[in-house]
Amino acid sequence: MKLGLGLYKSVLTDDNFRFARQAGATHLVVQLVDYIKGGDNPSLTKNYLDGWGVTDNEHNLWEYDDLVALKKQIESHGLTWEAIENFDPSHWFDILLDGPKKARQMENIKQTIRNIGKAGIPVIGYYFSLAGVWGWSSRPSGRGEAQSVEFDASAIDINTPIPNGMVWNMTYNTDAPEGTVAPVSPEEIWDRLNEFLHEMIPIAEENNVRLAAHPDDPPLPTLRGVSRLIYEPDGYDKLLDVIDSNANGIEFCMGTTQEMMKGDVYECLDKYSGMDKICYVHFRNVKGKVPHYREAFVDEGDIDMIKALKILKKNNFEGVIIPDHTPEMSCNAPWHAGMAFALGYMKGAIQSLEI
Numbered sequence: 448m449k450l451g452l453g454l455y456k457s458v459l460t461d462d463n464f465r466f467a468r469q470a471g472a473t474h475l476v477v478q479l480v481d482y483i484k485g486g487d488n489p490s491l492t493k494n495y496l497d498g499w500g501v502t503d504n505e506h507n508l509w510e511y512d513d514l515v516a517l518k519k520q521i522e523s524h525g526l527t528w529e530a531i532e533n534f535d536p537s538h539w540f541d542i543l544l545d546g547p548k549k550a551r552q553m554e555n556i557k558q559t560i561r562n563i564g565k566a567g568i569p570v571i572g573y574y575f576s577l578a579g580v581w582g583w584s585s586r587p588s589g590r591g592e593a594q595s596v597e598f599d600a601s602a603i604d605i606n607t608p609i610p611n612g613m614v615w616n617m618t619y620n621t622d623a624p625e626g627t628v629a630p631v632s633p634e635e636i637w638d639r640l641n642e643f644l645h646e647m648i649p650i651a652e653e654n655n656v657r658l659a660a661h662p663d664d665p666p667l668p669t670l671r672g673v674s675r676l677i678y679e680p681d682g683y684d685k686l687l688d689v690i691d692s693n694a695n696g697i698e699f700c701m702g703t704t705q706e707m708m709k710g711d712v713y714e715c716l717d718k719y720s721g722m723d724k725i726c727y728v729h730f731r732n733v734k735g736k737v738p739h740y741r742e743a744f745v746d747e748g749d750i751d752m753i754k755a756l757k758i759l760k761k762n763n764f765e766g767v768i769i770p771d772h773t774p775e776m777s778c779n780a781p782w783h784a785g786m787a788f789a790l791g792y793m794k795g796a797i798q799s800l801e802i
């Protein structure tokens with residue numbers, strides 16, 4: 448098992464690569480979409496109900512040379528670039544929305560996967576969702592009044608439609624006509640994922656890249672009028688049934704799986720790590736389930752994280768675990784402190800289990 452850190456685009460700097468190494472990480476999961484507010488102090492506890500922000504990269508794809516340059520920078524710090532997390536919404540909005548640019552965007556994503564493979568990055572994590580991560584609020588509800596992300600379905604209207612020009616909770620077109628995204632049925636959303644995977648998995652296989660699907664957070668069957676895919680453990684099975692391939696994998700989010708109304712996070716970890724379907728793990732803890740949960744420090748939530756690690760060890764999981772997100776700690780660098788605490792816990796746990 449390998450210890451990793453996930454870095455947002457705004458913190459892809461030499462100082463943060465040093466920070467990762469100092470905290471014991473050997474691997475990085477890198478986000479190339481700039482969607483978290485706060486720059487050097489990224490924060491998930493801001494108000495994101497109106498979206499993560501604007502992305503305007505439709506004609507600015509991820510080029511091979513740029514990936515290689517970043518990889519060299521990462522490796523100069525003794526780190527390994529394990530995965531990219533998330534496609535840019537401006538690269539695939541019409542794949543998600545089944546819009547007129549879908550065919551062109553499919554070809555663009557294929558070229559992106561070729562670039563990722565050629566650069567030697569083994570995994571691309573993706574989140575196939577129209578509403579995306581939406582509906583969070585925050586309160587000082589963590590241990591010691593730590594500012595924490597919370598989801599409380601009773602505090603918002605979960606049926607608020609998605610405005611035109613937005614997908615994945617990000618604005619990709621600031622000039623979109625008035626109006627909202629039409630409702631999407633479960634059959635429609637699964638059809639869209641099906642088509643996407645049948646186009647992409649052969650390309651991923653040829654280029655030694657694994658596609659890793661993140662579950663729906665919050666794990667509700669419908670959000671903002673649009674059906675979701677993996678909001679209960681059956682969704683993972685259904686995803687894997689689309690195509691039987693090593694390239695069709697899971698970005699296993701322990702927090703999201705624990706938030707699900709049905710199922711058991713330990714059984715899921717056991718099953719999918721036993722099948723070698725977990726590309727990497729979001730090692731995150733929470734308290735509660737939908738319709739109401741909050742983020743917790745890694746040791747204070749509902750999941751017994753040591754029990755989870757023992758399951759991964761039993762199944763010889765050799766992939767990377769990263770903290771995902773945590774409550775913020777009261778200091779000048781709340782995100783960094785939260786990450787350092789999580790990484791220290793994870794490092795200690797791994798050492799104690801000799802894995």
Ligand SMILES: [Mn+2]
Nearest residue numbers: 700703729771
């Ligand atoms: Mn996650």
